[in-house]
Amino acid sequence: MELKKEGKIEVNRNNAQKMRSILEKYNKVKEDRTLxxxxxxxxxxxxxxxxxxxxxxxxxxxxxxxxxxxxxxDFFIPAQKMPQHKIQSSVGDLTLTMNQVxxxxxxxxxxxxxxxxxxxxxxxxxxxxxxxxxxxxxxxxxxxxxxxxxxxxxxxxxxxxxxxxxxxxxxxxxxxxxxxxxxxxxxxxxxxxxxxxxxxxx
Known part of the structure; x- marks a missing residue:
């Protein structure tokens, strides 16, 4: 898509047919309530x-x-390990330990x-x-x-x-x-x- 004047968005002509097909399929599954x-x-x-x-x-x-x-x-930080406040940069380097999902x-x-x-x-x-x-x-x-x-x-x-x-x-x-x-x-x-x-x- 391309950004035009006055905030309009226009589909590039070369991609218009493909975009139309995708939009039609998307609208169909929404209408049929299958997505x-x-x-x-x-x-x-x-x-x-x-x-x-x-x-x-x-x-x-x-x-x-x-x-x-x-x-x-593959890895995350559990809620109980999340800091409550901003981590201060004055403490120096940060070591981050994550748990396996x-x-x-x-x-x-x-x-x-x-x-x-x-x-x-x-x-x-x-x-x-x-x-x-x-x-x-x-x-x-x-x-x-x-x-x-x-x-x-x-x-x-x-x-x-x-x-x-x-x-x-x-x-x-x-x-x-x-x-x-x-x-x-x-x-x-x-x-x-x-x-x-x-x-x-x-």
Whole structure:
């Protein structure tokens, strides 16, 4: 978008069709009430909302897919450790100690939605660790799929890790040139596997 005179905003002509398509889809899901946006400000808010949402959705059993696309944070400062007043610079250097964000996948799989189809992501910067760490997460938490990706190539390729297999999903040069998002290949694959999960469960 471009900022014009008198405070007006105008969509760049080259992007107008794409923006129109996005806006139409957004308006459609709002109209159909198929998109629920939950705001949160802290890690504690997020974990509370996630637990509440999954417990409500647990009634859907195997028909619900939980797509946990990214960790909100790996570390945080608990409220009880937050200073009440401004930290004075006169005290010198500051040492900051953070706590690890509680691991929620295990209780989610075991207690909140034991019948649900759960997908998590594993982001790494070292390609030699990606598959092993993704498989370790799958074995540790007992959910259905880990999608592994590397920071450098996360928008072009991912690795699906399941209990029985591992395979790559990758954009072609033509798809990259046409600005296709990697999600356009991830989502149909997940839908297919979720359908298989539902059939197997029933």
């Amino acid at each position: 629920l946006i939950l705001d949160f400000f802290t890690v504690t808010d997020y974990l509370f909302l996630l637990r509440s949402a999954t417990q409500i959705m647990s009634k859907l059993k195997e028909h619900a897919m939980y797509f946990l696309a990214a960790a909100v944070s 509680p691991k929620f996948l295990k209780p989610m799989v075991m207690n909140w939605v034991p019948s649900g189809f759960i997908v998590s992501f594993k982001l790494e910067t070292d390609s030699s660790l990606l598959v092993d760490k993704s498989r370790h997460a799958l074995n540790r938490y007992g959910h259905q799929i880990v999608i592994g990706n590397l920071l450098e190539t996360r928008k072009r390729e991912v690795i699906f890790i399941t209990k029985d297999s591992g395979f790559q999903v990758k954009l072609t040069e033509e798809e990259i040139k046409n600005e296709i998002d990697i999600e356009a290949k991830i989502i149909p694959e997940l839908v297919k596997r979720h359908d298989e999960w539902i059939n197997k469960s029933s």
